[in-house]
Amino acid sequence: MIRQKQYNIFLILVLLFGVSAQQLKAQVTVSVKMDTVRLLIGDQTKLRMEAVFPASALVGFPIFADTIIKNLEIVNIANPDTVKENGNLKVTQEYTVTSFDAGTYEVPPMNFTVGFPKSGRLDTLLSVPVYFIVMTMPLDTVTRNAIADIKKPIEAPLTMAEVWPYVGYGLAVLVILFLAYFLYMKFARKKPIFEKREIPKEPAHIIALRSLDALNEEKVWQRGELKEYYSRLTEVVRRYIEDRFQIPAMESTSDDIIDAFRSGGLLTNELKNDLFDTLVRADFVKFAKATTLADENEESMKFAYNFVLKTKPVEILREEDEIEKGD
Amino acid sequence: MSEIVDIKELNERIQRESAFVDLISIEMNKVIIGQKHLVESLLIGLLSDGHILLEGLPGLAKTLAITTLAKTTHAGFSRIQFTPDLLPADVVGTMIYSPKKEEFTVKKGPIFNNFVLADEINRAPAKVQSALLEAMQEKQVTIGDQTFKLQQPFLVLATQNPIEQEGTYPLPEAQVDRFMLKTIIHYPKKEEELMIVRENLSKNFPEPNAILKTEDILKARDVVKDVYMDEKIEKYIVDIVFATRYPAEYGLPHLKDMISFGGSPRASINLSKAAKAYAFIKRRGYVIPEDVRAMCHDVLRHRIGLTYQAEAENMTSEDIINEILNTIEVP
Known part of the structure; x- marks a missing residue:
């Protein structure tokens, strides 16, 4: 009887624990x-x-x-x-x-x-x-025995992971090309990669007139330095011609300069003749040890001023500017 | 320049002494139609004791020009046709054994003349070329154990054909440098060619008159040496020649890779001499930049070595000289 009771209690406990474990397990x-x-x-x-x-x-x-x-x-x-x-x-x-x-x-x-x-x-x-x-691949049952082309593998959709390497290679190639171009320009061609912008110069006639004033004030020919005087005078005139008319006068001989003006209608005949006379006179002094008279020296200077003043660009005033000036 | 030069007196003297230039030009123009540059080059070579390398196609009056010059100056003339089998002895001469006299006697070659036309110089091998070029430089020839001075004036006009380079022996740079001028001659103009045809078909082909003697040429050479060259012009010449060697220093860095070698000091010397002679034939007692520029191409074109890069870019020595002249400031 007692044994029967003990067995029943054990069974109840087992069932109780079993139920609670079962409940948890059910979750x-x-x-x-x-x-x-x-x-x-x-x-x-x-x-x-x-x-x-x-x-x-x-x-x-x-x-x-x-x-x-x-x-x-x-x-x-x-x-x-x-x-x-x-x-x-x-x-x-x-x-x-x-x-x-x-x-x-x-x-x-x-x-x-x-x-x-x-x-x-x-x-x-x-x-x-x-x-x-x-x-397997579905067979065409209608034309079962027909000869068919070999089918291409099914292409997988393109993913970014596949694309990125190619983008990377492309960028690398661009960088290499740019570097090659950079090195070629720098070492082979010796050209600057980024050229400097030229600062706008003063107008040619301003520079020329200032140089003539300086030459005049220095009284070079009065000191007997005729060669120096004519060298500087012709340099001013030639530099002015180069900047004003874009004629490479600094690298041209007197004949070349006269020829350049002869072909175009840039100068009046009077100016052309005076320019020719002045350049030839200067050549005589510079290369043939010629001596000139004081009058000729002054005449050359006068011509240089005249040449610059008569050929300088003419300023065109706008109507409003003129009204403002009038006020 | 410390020497005192009376330019006025010099100018007058040169006006006087150079009068024959016009006469020679007239006589040569009677025979040679067109080719003004060729005639001018011959006179410059003659007056400045230099030799001329002439490049031009066949039939452009190269031989006629030098024979005419010889006739107008009472000078001796010989022509050597350079061929691959030519020997140095055929040019300078040799020792010949005389059985009768039982001794060797000297047989002088065609080089013993005032004017020598070395026709197609690049067709003969190097040993013949160097025999001629040595005589040109030293103005004397040694045959056996005897040395003979060459006649004065002595002018060599060598010709080269710009085409048909097969089987030729191009002159080495060191030997080309010995020619004072390299003159390129071109075809005559249409109206000039018409006159050439008419003159050649006429019964009386014009004959030049002898204007002066060889002694007069030697005298004129002395006067040419007296032509005044200012320091500024000398510097201009040196600048031009230096620009062929160091173009980057003259604002022409892109030419650095185009030039393998530039003009030698001989280029500067010859450019100065040629400029003086040019001033002389223009009847001036002093040199101006125009004279230098006029002679620059003839004096420098064979003295500038081009690189493969220049050849690949179709750049010629003419282009290089033009760029240099357009960059260097004229005094």
């Missing part, structure tokens, strides 16, 4: 799913293992390295994703899988280990088996 759900059940041979799909469990529990996922089952190969293993859902935790482990053998397959129930640290209990949950079919 844990595990699943294994595939994105598709009809997979084309060589195509890729996702296999998701999912476990939802209370925060107080621990769940151990089955671990795979290369294959899930025979003929279902793993292409990529994603990092487990954990989400909180209604006070429970939802952990998803995603595998990218593929198969290269046609047929019908079963992913058998998988063992998920469930642990309850508070009670020290350890249990195992099994997932529902998953079935899927790996198909």
Whole structure:
């Protein structure tokens, strides 16, 4: 009788503990799913293992390295994703899988280990088996025996990861081309890469008149330095011609300068003749040790002033400016 | 320049002494139609004791020009046709054994003349070329153990054909440098060619008159040396020649890779001499920049070595000289 009582108490305890463990276990759900059940041979799909469990529990996922089952190969293993859902935790482990053998397959129930640290209990949950079919390319049943072209492999969609290397190569090529051009310009051509902008100069006639004033004030010919006087005088006139008329007078002989004016209608005949006389006289002094009279020296200076003043650009005043001046 | 020069007196003297230039030009123009530049170059070579390398196609009156010059000056003339089998002895002369006298006697070559036309100089091998060029430089020839002075004036006019380079022996740079001028002659103008045809078909081909003697040429050479050249002109000449050596220093850095070698000091000397002679034939007692520029191409074109890069870019020594002349400031 006593033994019967003791047995009953033990059974009640076992049932009580069993029920509470069963309740906790009921809060844990595990699943294994595939994105598709009809997979084309060589195509890729996702296999998701999912476990939802209370925060107080621990769940151990089955671990795979290369294959899930025979003929279902793993292409990529994603990092487990954990989400909180209604006070429970939802952990998803995603595998990218593929198969290269046609047929019908079963992913058998998988063992998920469930642990309850508070009670020290350890249990195992099994997932529902998953079935899927790996198909070959569908045959054209209408023209079954017809000869067909070899089909190209199905192109996978282009991803940014594939594009970036090419963008990188393109940029690298551009950088190399720019560097090559830079070095060529710098060393082979000896040209500045970025040319300096020229600062606008003073008008040619201002420079010429100032130089003539300076030459006049220095009284060079009065000191007997005739060669120096004519060298500087012709240099002023030639530089003025170069800047004002864009004729390379500094690198031209007297004859060349006269010829340049002869062809264009830039000067009056009087100015042309005077220019010719002055340049020839200067050549005599500079290269043939000729001596000139004081009158001739003054006449040359007078011509230089006259030449600059008569050929300087004419300022055209706008109407408003004239009104302002009138006011 | 410390020497005192009376330019007025010099100018008058040169006006007087250079009168024959006009006469020679008239006589030469009677025979040579067009080719004014060729006639001018011959006179410059003659007056400044230099030799001329003439480049032009066949039939452009090269031989006629030098024979006419010889006739107008009462000078001796010989023509050597350079061929691959020519020997130095054919140019300078040799020792010949006389069985009768039982001794060697000297047989002088065609080089013993006032004017020598070395026709197609680049067709003979280097040893013949150097025999001629040595005589040009030293103005004397050694045959056996005897040395003979060449006659004065002594002018060599060597010709080269710019086409048909096959089987030729191009003159080395060091030997080309010995020619004072390298003159390029071109085809005559249409109206000039018409006159050439008419003159050659007429019964009386004009004959030049002898205007002066060889002694007069030697005298004129002394006067040419007296032509006044100012320090500014000397500097201008040196600047031009230096620009062929160091173009970057004269604002022409892009020419640095185009020139393998520039003008030697002989270029400066010859440019000065040629400028003086040019002033003389223009009947002036002093040199002006125009004279230098007028002679620049003839004096420098064979003294500038071009790089492969220049050849690849179709750049010629003429282009380089033009760029230099357009960059260096005229005094």
